[in-house]
Amino acid sequence: MTLLRTPEASALCGADHHRLGYVPHYTRVFAPGPAIYAAWTQLVTALWAGMDERRDELVRHAAARRLRARYCVLAHATVLQSTFLDTDSLLAIAVDRHGSDLDPLRAHLSNMEIFHVVAAVAACRFCTAVLDATHTTTDDSYDALDPTPRAALLQPCNGGHHDQ
Known part of the structure; x- marks a missing residue:
């Protein structure tokens, strides 16, 4: 699950267990530092x-x-598939190999929206670094993701960190 020994009695664990019915692995990683988790949140x-x-x-x-953050890829793919996209649309995202360039974004987003996207990606880098450094494995709940897009989503994308 993770290299860290995490407390079961953490307020973070209790809150997530109440909200989700289980304690996600990322919560266990942040349990020793609830103030850091609160600031990041x-x-x-x-x-x-x-x-x-x-x-x-x-x-x-x-x-x-x-x-190449396996945990986060599966977490957000699960939300996308359950809330916003059908399997074919999720698979289309997985195999779309277009680069991310600001010019196409400018046609659809304001400068403030682009800033929010860029800053959100930077925040994702923090969480990904913590999960990567602690070798946090994915939650069993992500096994429900359709296997076809799941396999494609976990294929390397243009650069990034190593998979765990």
Whole structure:
């Protein structure tokens, strides 16, 4: 699950167990540092307030793909598939190999929206680095993701960190 020994009695674990019915592995990683988790949550809440939920999930998913962050790829793909996209659309995202360039974004987003996207990606890098450094494995709940896009989503994207 993770290299860290994490407390079961953490307030973070209790809150997530109540909210989700289980304790995600990322929560266990942050359990020894609830103040750090709270500060990170406050940062990302402010950053993602400038985006609707669909764009937020797409941005976090794209950042995770680029960073080759297996945990985050599956987490955000699961949300996208259960809330916003059908399997074919999720698979199309997985195999789309277009680069991410600011010029196409400018045609669809304001400067402030682009800033929110860029800053949100930077916040994703923090969480990804913590999960990567602690060798945090994915939650069993992500096994429900359709296997076809799941396999494609976990294929390397243009650069990024190593898979775990």
